[in-house]
Amino acid sequence: MDQSSERDRIIDAAYRALAATGGTSLSVNEVLRSAGLSTRAFYRLFDSKDELLLALFRQDSDRVAARLRRAAAAEPPAAALLSFVQAMLRITADPRRRQRVLVMSSEEIARAKGYLTERQRYHALVQGELVHILERGRADGTFPLAQPTSDAGWIRAAIQHAFDEQIAGTAPATPNETAELLTGFALRALGAQAPAIS
Known part of the structure; x- marks a missing residue:
């Protein structure tokens, strides 16, 4: 083998x-x-149990980042933003994926030496995809008010808050409804109109 x-x-x-x-x-x-x-x-x-735990976390975070990258590639940019938010929040609606999130955020993994660095790496990947969407939207006029680097941070924080509520079971709406509401809010802030929701 x-x-x-x-x-x-x-x-x-x-x-x-x-x-x-x-x-x-x-x-x-x-x-x-x-x-x-x-x-x-x-x-x-x-080299250690911690290295194994970090490898497990990295494997899962890279899978999520790849899924988000595919969602972010949608056209036009407003549709890409909605697709991105939906892809993130739908993780919480799938029982198998939800279980993986709970394991990846468990005490044992969080205690691993190097975990904070690995988590920051994952957040940077997510934020980078958002920056790319916002840059595309600013360039084509879809997001006339966008300041991609700073706005991506605020949008990522809002998505994370919504994600945490969904995982905890305290969200006031379903993942899809939350994705539409959050995206609509972000698009208004960016000076854009929400894409048609199918």
């Missing part, structure tokens, strides 16, 4: 183990037993 396959097996087993404990703890021995691999295989691929 090649190292890439071993790495995938360990990461998958780590996710299952974390999900089983509600994200409160992770035993490397349990992970290896579940993956059918040795301690030697683990230390050939990871």
Whole structure:
């Protein structure tokens, strides 16, 4: 078995183990037993449990970022913004994805050395996609009031707040309704009109 396959097996087993404990703890021995691999295989691929946890977080955050990048590519820019917000909030409506979010934000992962840096990297990826949408909209006149770098930060913060409410089950509306309301608010602030909602 090649190292890439071993790495995938360990990461998958780590996710299952974390999900089983509600994200409160992770035993490397349990992970290896579940993956059918040795301690030697683990230390050939990871320096520590923290490195494994960060690899798990990075894998998931990169998947989300790729999904958001595809949503951000929609045309025109106003539709891209709506698509982006919908893609983010719909994660909370899918039970399997929602479970992954809860595991990725668990105590065990948050305690890993280097977690804050990894989380900041993910937020920078998300914000970068928003900046790109806003730059496109400013360039073609869709967002006449846009200041892409600063506005992207505010919009990302609003999306994160809505996302957290959806995850916590305290949101006053469904993910789709929230996405439409939030996008409408952002578009008004940017001097644009909301795209037609289908």
